[in-house]
Amino acid sequence: MKKCTIYLSLTAIALSLSACNINKTNATDKSEELIANKEVEKNKTYAKTDFSFDVDPTTFAVSITENGEKAEVSKPQEAKEVTDLKKKNEEVSWTYPNEQLKVTLKKETNHLAVTLTSLSDEDNTVTWPKLDAKNYILPIAEGKTIPNDQKEWLAYFNQNEELSMSEAFSMSFFTTNHETFAATFVTDNTFNNDLLTKTEPHLTLEASHHFIGFDKNKTVHYRLYITDNDPVAIAKTYQMDRIKLGAFKTLDEKEKENPEIKEMRGAIQVYYWNSRILNTEDINWRKLPKMIDQPIFQWIGELLNQYGEDGSEEYLNALEAFKRNEGYKYEKNTFLTSLNYVLLYPQFYNKDIFKNPDAEAKNLIEKGLDQLSEQERYTLNKHLLAGVTADLTPPLEQWGQVTSSDVFKEMKKAGIENAWIGLPNWANGLMNPSMVKTAADEGYLIGPYDSYQSIQENASIDWNTASFPNSDLYENATVTKKNGEKVAGFLGKGRKLNPTLVFPDVEERFKGITQNGIPFNSWFLDTDAAGEIYNDYSPDHLTTQTEDVAGRLKRMAYFNQKGLVVGSEGGNDFASKEMVFAHGIETPVIMWSDPDMRENKDSDYYVGSYAALDGGIPTKYKKVVPIKEEYKAIYTDPVYSLPLYKLVYNRSVITSHQWEWDSYKIKDQVGERRMKEYLYNTPPMMHLDKNSWEEHKQDISENAKIWSPFQKKALQHEMTNFQVLTDDRLVQKTEFGETLSVIANFSKTDYNSDGVHVASQTALIMNDGKETVVKIEE
Template structure:
């Protein structure tokens, strides 16, 4: 990495050392013979060979660098404080703030200035520094954002915001412009660190750090680098820092332990939906109407009082007795009800299901009581189909149109590799052929899983919040300093302490994997989002550091114990060595910020319900919606994007969108998102069932041909270059690889007019691809309804 740094446009600027220090006047009563007299300057020559000149004024903790006789303000004026014990040992400057019980030291290192802020108080303490003001910022908000300080949309978004660094930044640094240079601030201890954006325009912010009594680490550290104006220089310094810390692992290194990781290369991310165990296509509805008085149908009705839609099912049966047809709504109610029945442990009744198919006999020969949950559901399916053969198709083919057939069509269409995500493992229990087919086609297939929320035993609202050990709800949850349990997702239930979760993780995974379903991937929600906690429960006090370590431990356990390709929501870089893929870096969820998106079902902006009456893709994921202009600027408009995460981790973690915001989700943005997927090497993300596949099939397959070829070349290479080719950011260029190998290059034009690049014209909303000695201009060709 040293050789790479030395080539990067003069990354490190040779400076010498100069110091300035001031203390407060005598209005503060606490004397110290070590205090520096007011306005005293230290400007003696230091032949240290270190590349820094800096000036610090401790009283307001301002910090400046001098570069070629130009003074660059690094940290602006903060709160005025009393200063004691100002001194210098070697090249290290230090002092104390006695009333805050804080000590500070500044030390020039090889290519950065180290700032250490230490709490001398063993109780809870906090300190705010630095105060930052600049013309332009580059923040690792997800992939990365260029934020002009005077931009009104960004000001409206950031105004008054208090961002927790671990959660809101994908990597703990920021870059701020300073004249002809950039400053890179790396937060080495980002836990309990908050960025507080002011209400003043232009945009400015301060950084505060909490020192809780429960944490033994009392020192907060920053590294400050000066680079040239190119933000790529700063990104590469951070990559070098991560490597220095021993925290960087390439995809190919991960693939040495699990070659299945290579199935992610050139693979789209596809959530495949189908919550029913039987679909309307699997039922002869005319025969269904004439069999309502059969023993099996009467048995179905006997459960009506115990099922969620039992009353609705009963009403529908009465309705269709007087009809010569079955309406779509009625079919959905019946399929939903029967699907719930088939998943019940108490459904099997030999006296009702007297007819036995060969498949049923084989399953029962194992002994019903010893069957896995998967096999029990298959028993139930074959029992129903065997005893009502005129009504139900062969049970082995139930849901094929939503699962097996759809996967086969994807493969035949040219999707060689894909990541398939299921809403839960129960989806696979109902249709094991789905998992088997995916694996046989060289696809990865994973279930959604989560250990974040825990619900009151017996009142669980979703399966991942249900745990076999009922004592966890009282004895293993996170409480705040006031002894109040932290609320779970959507304020339901509580949050499980990760440090106490591993036995539950092992128990759940052992149960799922005992079904013999050949899962080869897994998705663990929340663990890489940075939403971490200090737990003040007296019996199991846990710090944020311990919380995060436990999350990484449980993900690694799932990965290693079951040889699975794992990913997580978010994908912040503390998890980069542990996961292979991440959903959320490229576009985080933001619907919660706006009432129209979140709750107003009459609004065009409403994201949609978590529900589909036919068990397919919920409208939350299938509804295409516009995005309000203020959110379009800050979350969607590619002109403000900068691939900070890819410049550091392109060859380490494969990143895509939060599942709320699939490739087709945003009206008017699809083409730009597709060319960005090439420019930044981002896998498309889709939500599919038979209906959605039919709707988007041609667009998906056309895009896959171009995107996948590029991605397979780019994915294992470092992103070595990025630049804005137009001042407004509407034309961007990325470079993957080089330095001895032919680079893969993309130049994307997000603008409304064509752009001349060298001797090639790139039309509006198109991308030029240079790879393997050839050039191609790609303009997504979309159904007009999908633009």
């Protein structure tokens, strides 16, 4: 892939050199708040009020009449017996005795309220509404517009005939487009809801809700809103529904509670890989062959043999190769991986090997090995190793800094003012606290990946997120299916944890990680906002999906209260009040089930593995791959994409890609995705280590100088408008307030209209009359 380049117009040069046009120092917080409030006031006007409804209780078909036009928004179901039918004014209610379901429809000022109540104490399922329309607007990831005859979408839904809405939908609504209006069905949440699909003769949909017998809440609420056939009207109406429900919180409000959030504005998103405290640069390879027989290197082999998942064979073979002066790249990486791995071991200290520990090591040993924190244990192990490898390694304070702290300093010198840096594990920070401190000192946010999704009985050090000191959790705090089986953990290992039962363990883990003052200022919680939630049928701790989510939000709130900037995978809006950023809304995981992408290593589409021979970026995140043509419509094609989430949450949640699909990952789409990042106000994301930084630093730094001020202004506003400017839908425009807009031309021809020129394959940023042209060459 050729180096990506950003070309600026002459007026844009002034924009990038003088941030005054974006960071207006004379704009007070109060005036910005007034502007934002004015934008929200407009959003109240999109839902129509002058409509009427008809319903056939026997078939539960519902029709809406608006401005003289009538459309059947929910199609007839199979006829059912009806009792207790009542009609008064603009309200209708009845009971389905065989289904044990009570139904009420009532016309409210700006919506039709539909209430479904289960009369059973057992699990009960109801399907409604039944949808058959020319086009659907669904909150899949950021948002999609789906014609009912589009072949790739038909193939997708043919493979996904039953979608869990809590996982598949980022927001709690779905919309059908009719001739003169759109009908949007909104629920309080998507818990226990499925979307049932049929693809013959064209795409039809049906919603299914599961009432859980032990759930005291036996009612599901739909609010049916009527708007113009405009994604802006649909999204803004949903936003007003969330605000009325008390489920909306702006970044400004969050920032008042946690000032650190300010550093997230304008930040590029970086996953940083530095799993080694000792790197190639830290070893005097010429001296190693003469030192191979020293006891320390035999001890490392014993530790690997006893505690390592892969044993010690490869390591011992590498030692033999070094003895013969045949230690090449593979052997060096094997040696380094082994050294760094055993530094994590609580069993590393051996008084017969480390006979003369330095003063700090002595103090830690005297404290008691079983009394040491995780960070102290790593500190002890580093000092022990340094004491016996002084001829082989540099002074301890220099270990690993060239490939970590020095890179962050270079980033700042290159003009990257704002960055979020995610570490793959908290151990990376505890092993290298200087790296974390440097990032924080440079003004960056830095935090670890953390997970409370799964637990394993005997988790390896590599999988420390699945390990908990409390041995009772595996049997007593894991999720049980209705049939009595335990829900398997990630990749089929272990079990899924019930989040309502592990909060004390969340506190214990956090306190253990931070007790020595590691300056993490952010925290990333895997899957908590991804919608993978459960009803737990364990007799001792029956738990509904609503309670499951409440447990997740409680721990997100806990990290917020600790002053950390909290993010999560996914970004589903049940967590929008607690999270600041989300990874997965803009590009979700692409086709997890495709063997060509996940299993067949000879396939051009194979995304890579979790392994990294050199201790840097795993190939899963570094390897550039194409995606199959049939997946483009589903995941990346702008023709079917809508910024629904941004129209609702632009001022509330900062969203980016799922980490498997960073800004550089998809072959031949780097430019298209860069344009869309500006169009949708999506932070660029990349996986970096020292080598990757060297490869991409010019592109990253040049883009960051434009991105940061752009987003800082965009976040002061709603996304106020979205327009498709051409019939082929390849030229699109977004607006953020009255003076900031972006036109992205995804087509192969130039766009000219009303004095505005946008060349093919470019994006045009317009800010207070100034123009910035973003163009990528691949």
